[in-house]
Amino acid sequence: MTTAARTALHALPLDQLRRRSSTKWRTYPDDVLPLFVAEMDFPLADAITARLHEAVELGDTGYTPPDPGIRAAFTAYAQRRFGWTVQPERIRSTCDVMMGVVEILRAVLDPGDRVIVAPPVYPPFFDCIEEAGGVAERVPLIDVDGSWALDLAGIERALAGGARAVLLCNPHNPTGTVHSRAALARLAEIAAEHDAVVVSDEIHAPLVQPGVDFTPFLAASPIAAEIGYVVTSASKAYNLAGLKCAVMVTASERTAAVVRALPPEVEWRTGLLGALAAVAAWDPDSDAWLEALLAALDDNRRLLGRLLAEHLPEARYRLPDAGYLAWVDLRDLGWGDDPARRILREARVALNRGPTFGDEGRGHVRFNLGCSPEVLTEAVLRIAALVRR
Template sequence: MTHADPIEDLRKRESEKWTAYPADVLPLFVAEMDFPLAPPIKEALARALELNDTGYVNTLDTRTAQAFADFADDRWGWRPDVARMGYATDVSTVIVEGLRRLIAPGDGVVITPPVYPPFWDFIPEAGGVVIEVPMLDDGTDYALDLGGIDRALAAGARAVLLCNPGNPTGTVHDRATLAELSRIVARHGASVLSDEIHAPLVHAGATFTPYLTVSDEARDHGIAAASGSKVFNLAGLKTAMFVSESDRMTAIVRSLPVEVGVRAGLFGFIATREGFSHARDWVDATVAAVEANLELLTAQLAEHVPGARLRRGRATYLAWLDLRALDLGDDPAAWILAHARVALVSGLDFGPAGAGFARLNVACAPETIVEAVRRISEALGDRR
């Protein structure tokens, strides 16, 4: 399994995770890993530095897109056509620039809370209006409300911004659900932009289904956003990809200004290519470490904070915690930061369905999880 860097080294980092709070706060909020870079990535970046290779990207170089296509073929039995792909700085750019071309100003775009908080910002940036269709929650699993999406599209929404797999819930949408979604969207003449940034982080026993593989309708009206930034911890290196599978969507990708691709980072191109090509064993070891940490978190909460419950998803390194039984109000993350000095993401950031919840990042050392639970338990004890 992958092992985290020592805490004393982590605190030397300049990324948001390690500079946003004072040193007495244990940061388990933003989606950054505490794990070292995959060795092939680190070696490739070191070679680039040795060559002083810090210039502009060549957007005609298809090797990074090809590496992703090879990885997708190996893991999901899907080989996207590199000729239909395009580059961007990050998945947020893919979403905003894609939506700008899929909708008209003022059109509604469906999102499915609890969901990645920036979705609420991306849609108005692209000229759209957010339409919330909350996920169905049976107390154990979350699922898309297909009937609600159908009604929203019938009422005039023109696109669905899909989180596949889900963040923060870790929901891995099955093929049948996605195929039915594609039929609903096609019936209303709408489009789908599928954020698939967490796809390589699906856990053992679960199967990720790329949206563009589920039907001819999905291929006709869908664009996927792909990146190595989450799986390889490369957010600061700025590279993502538009993926299309139809002439209509490919025309949209090709209509993008050249600068959308040129603004990507050369180190991102290099790191993404090396990760998808040569770090697949590292991905497996990292997912195993994440799963072990989720098991540890479950056990620690049961022993020390029995009112807390991990809503276990099947993907990502993000733990969705139901803390409503602790009676800490709608925003337990704020109380935990103030009293336990552990930084989580407020469940409210993911929409109204997140009241009483918080998100915790488990891409860290097991000792960090134990310490976080200890702090929360002691703070709750002091309150009592």
């Protein structure tokens, strides 16, 4: 373990967190523990805080320039973190990952075209496909020896049946699955055989745990580089969602031409503070903070497993490979298709509702692990008390 990884990162105290004005802390009353929306309770990396302070002190809150340093910063970060060589000229920014997904899909689809998703999956995928004029076609994840995996045979059938694109989540939300290089390369082959494209949401990529191999889709194979698009952001790993900055990355001339042809307004929507914060996040000065975060999240993902085993043994949980979101199966408790409703009402813990991730989410909940061990422990104890009643 590196020296950076041994540096402790602690969540802020609840009284300080409740002063925040973001969704996590303004949706429910103070007696509710909010473990739902993907915001973390940790302080920002020092380099990000310093850069934002400087911008505010200067009144540097105007329009975003054509390149506020994003291309160089992301190119260096991708090489350093993932061994992924990205061409700076094939990076274009926008407001957030879902906006980038919508605009790319809109550019490559005809109205009514089907787009494959792999539920249980991030709920906005369904809305974004509809916004782009497409129709979601569900090919659920499959269980392979106790791990989640893409149903490549099912995806091949859907593409042979006329689906035109795959909207991939890599790492996968909500399961925390990191898809293997072999699976991604095979997905690219299948898509190319049917003249389809793959759009990969890789917002959770910086949060892959040490020892787990992450492959950006565009780096999975030469074919993936030809037919794929990656949309990603510093927002999830560095807690910058409100600042609005994401990047769309391509690796072939054909796909780069699609992104270049997007309306100028797509790039104008990039927030200047978001761009400045992203450059600071991707700087080597923020690497120690990220390593400390990963260590804290590793502790919490393992703590949740111990807490559930002791206090809610009916729950089924698989250790996620990445992220700070935990997918928990509560069907054996007999609390119906949407147990988060009862948990909120009676235990005063807000979790994400499983059915919003697709039919495969019935009886499930999604926990946010980006909090203190004390908050996570209290949340599980509150839920376990419902069983004892």
